[in-house]
Every structure is written in structure tokens, then in C-alpha cells.
Amino acid sequence: MSLQFQGITKRYGKTVALDALTLDVAPQSFTVLCGPPQSGKSTLFRILVGLEKPDAGQILLSGRDIVGDPPAERPIGYVPQNFALYPHQTVAQNMAYPLTLARFPKDEIAARVDRTAGILSITHLLAKTPDQLSGGEKQRVAVARGLLKDAQIFVLDDPLVGLDYKLRERLMDELKSLREELNATFLYATSDSLEALTMAQRLAVLDQGRVIQDGEVTAVYHQPSQARSLDLIGFPNANLYPGSVADGTVTAGPLRHPAAGLEEGSAVIAGIRPEHVRLNPEGDTAGTMQARVTLVENLGGEAVVYLDLDGHSLTSAIPLFDRAPPEFDSTVGVRIDPADILLFDGTSGQRLAGSR
Numbered sequence: 001m002s003l004q005f006q007g008i009t010k011r012y013g014k015t016v017a018l019d020a021l022t023l024d025v026a027p028q029s030f031t032v033l034c035g036p037p038q039s040g041k042s043t044l045f046r047i048l049v050g051l052e053k054p055d056a057g058q059i060l061l062s063g064r065d066i067v068g069d070p071p072a073e074r075p076i077g078y079v080p081q082n083f084a085l086y087p088h089q090t091v092a093q094n095m096a097y098p099l100t101l102a103r104f105p106k107d108e109i110a111a112r113v114d115r116t117a118g119i120l121s122i123t124h125l126l127a128k129t130p131d132q133l134s135g136g137e138k139q140r141v142a143v144a145r146g147l148l149k150d151a152q153i154f155v156l157d158d159p160l161v162g163l164d165y166k167l168r169e170r171l172m173d174e175l176k177s178l179r180e181e182l183n184a185t186f187l188y189a190t191s192d193s194l195e196a197l198t199m200a201q202r203l204a205v206l207d208q209g210r211v212i213q214d215g216e217v218t219a220v221y222h223q224p225s226q227a228r229s230l231d232l233i234g235f236p237n238a239n240l241y242p243g244s245v246a247d248g249t250v251t252a253g254p255l256r257h258p259a260a261g262l263e264e265g266s267a268v269i270a271g272i273r274p275e276h277v278r279l280n281p282e283g284d285t286a287g288t289m290q291a292r293v294t295l296v297e298n299l300g301g302e303a304v305v306y307l308d309l310d311g312h313s314l315t316s317a318i319p320l321f322d323r324a325p326p327e328f329d330s331t332v333g334v335r336i337d338p339a340d341i342l343l344f345d346g347t348s349g350q351r352l353a354g355s356r
């Protein structure tokens with residue numbers, strides 16, 4: 001089932017929550033909408049499921065505009081961000097609630113509750129009440145309730161927020177398998193770019209109520225179409241510096257790049273991902289730039305090394321399989337291949353042709 005948002009605008013007083021947002025959601029994809037807090041993710045989802053009306057724009061489901069359709073008639077399952085379970089009802093009753101409301105036959109409801117509970121491994125919880133559940137179990141029940149509907153599109157609004165890392169990882173895997181099992185379209189919102197990269201087949205980057213880039217996840221990661229997309233997607237955060245062109249060279253923070261074709265004096269933004277900032281083995285500072293180590297985060301398999309290079313902050317991510325992380329306050333040799341530097345127009349932020 002195809003889903004297209006066309007020019008969706010939503011204002012709350014002077015706040016523009018969605019600004020002519022346009023996005024084609026690939027059928028049967030796991031599409032993640034990733035954007036910082038307040039970028040409009042929840043608003044878009046509430047409009048999609050019919051809890052709010054847009055001020056302008058269309059939502060085309062298999063080519064038909066559904067903006068005027070009542071929520072119950074939209075074939076869309078929804079896991080809201082702030083789910084509330086009814087405290088005096090059992091898990092089974094909580095899950096069944098939307099179907100009870102829609103007057104589904106009792107045996108059909110029971111069959112669906114059983115099936116979905118089985119998929120999400122919560123069958124043993126069905127007779128319990130919410131106060132007997134852990135936070136993670138409650139979240140699982142909320143997800144199950146959203147997935148109970150017989151729909152081809154499911155919308156999950158930051159469903160793993162607040163869970164501990166292990167539980168999140170497990171639920172991430174389960175949700176991916178679930179999408180395959182249901183062969184449905186999953187539209188999933190998060191402000192955590194690592195979660196987005198882990199989950200997404202397709203990634204839409206949302207900023208200030210607009211989709212600024214979307215596509216296959218690795219393409220978005222490796223070929224950011226604008227500086228903001230590089231800034232928002234990736235962990236640790238990419239290094240970005242304003243700069244300019246002089247004497248045929250782009251100079252931006254500690255980065256240097258041939259200006260090939262760029263106008264002298266023009267403003268440029270240059271960026272590089274931390275994994276492309278390479279550090280020499282300990283003690284080897286020959287033939288490279290020197291930087292001082294200001295902080296080291298040892299993550300086990302890799303380290304995030306924060307550096308000061310001629311007064312510029314620079315982040316490096318290095319694998320640790322054959323080396324130890326550098327010492328705090330030591331001097332290290334830094335190697336940057338200009339081919340790894342991404343260049344963007346200093347005014348529009350759009351990617352400039354010719355870099356990478």
C-alpha cells in the first residue's frame with residue numbers, strides 16, 4: 001500500500017510544526033523518521049492517524065487522499081508516544097480496547113490478542129494488570145495494542161524511549177522481524193540517530209517540520225545532501241566547520257580541501273565523520289597534524305577520542321581491536337584524507353558537487 005505525504009503544513013499559533021512536508025513512504029519498508037525533539041514527528045503521525053487535521057496538504061493512501069477520513073476508517077495501526085494503559089484492566093483487555101471500541105466480534109478480538117501476544121512474547125502477561133508489569137513490559141503491551149489492528153501500515157512513535165539499552169536492542173530486533181512477518185509498512189519515529197541507523201531500511205531526516213533528506217539508510221549516511229543531515233545522523237556527531245575559499249583551497253576549522261571550481265571568497269561548510277579522522281599509533285606523530293587529546297570515551301570495541309587541533313575541536317572514532325586508546329592529554333598524530341571531507345554551500349547548506 002503506497003503512502004505519500006504531500007505538502008503537509010500544520011501550525012499551532014505562531015509555531016510551524018510541519019512546513020509543507022513531503023515524503024513518499026516505500027510500501028512494505030521499515031522507514032524511520034529521525035529528527036531532533038520538536039521537529040514535528042509526533043504531529044505528522046497524529047495527522048496520519050486522523051487525530052489532527054493539517055492546515056494544508058494531502059495524505060495519499062494508494063493514491064486516495066485520506067485527510068477527511070475518520071480515524072477508525074484509516075487502515076493504520078498506531079503506537080503513540082505517550083501510551084496510557086488502563087490501570088484496572090488486564091493486559092488482554094488493554095490490548096483489546098481499540099477493537100472493542102470498533103465493535104469487533106468477541107472471538108475475533110480474542111484470536112487477535114492471542115496471536116499478537118504470542119508474537120511479542122507477552123502471553124504470560126495477559127491476565128495481569130499494568131501495576132504488575134515492569135516499564136519494559138508495559139511498553140511491549142503498548143506496542144502490541146498498536147499492532148493488533150488488521151492494517152498494512154503501522155506507525156510507531158518513539159516506542160523504545162526510556163528503556164534500558166539491552167531491552168531496547170531486543171525490541172529493535174523483534175520489531176524488525178515483526179515487520180517482515182506482517183509484511184506491512186512500518187513508519188517509526190525516533191530522535192536517536194543510532195537507533196534510526198540500527199532500525200531503518202529507509203531513513204527520512206526531519207528538521208523543523210520538513211523532510212530534508214530521505215532514501216536508503218546507507219545512502220543517507222554516506223551521501224548527506226546537506227550539512228544539517230550530516231549533523232543530525234551519526235554517532236558520535238560529525239565534525240562540521242564554517243569556512244571559506246582562498247587561494248584555491250577550502251579552509252574550514254582544521255580541514256583543508258582543494259577548492260576545485262569553487263569561487264574565491266565563497267562561504268563553505270566542511271564536514272568529516274569521526275571514523276574518517278584517523279589517529280597514528282601511539283608515539284608516531286611524523287608527517288601528520290598534531291592534536292592534543294582532551295577526552296577519551298572507551299566503548300570497548302572502539303573509542304571516541306576528543307581532540308584539540310590548533311584550537312579547533314575535532315572528534316575521532318577509532319577501532320580498538322589492535323591498539324589501546326590514546327592517553328588523556330597526550331599528543332597524537334591525526335591523518336585526514338581530503339577525499340573524506342564533505343563540502344556544503346555556506347549559505348544554503350546544500351552539498352557541493354565535487355567533494356567525495
Ligand SMILES: Nc1ncnc2c1ncn2[C@@H]1O[C@H](COP(=O)(O)OP(=O)(O)OP(=O)(O)O)[C@@H](O)[C@H]1O
Nearest residue numbers: 012015017035036037038039040041042043044191
Ligand atoms: N497541541 C499542540 N499545541 C501547541 N504546539 C504543539 C502541539 N503539538 C505540537 N506542538 C509544537 O509543534 C512542534 C513539533 O512538535 P512534535 O511533538 O510534533 O515534535 P517531535 O519531533 O515529535 O518532538 P519529540 O521528539 O520531542 O516528541 C513543537 O514546536 C511543539 O511544541
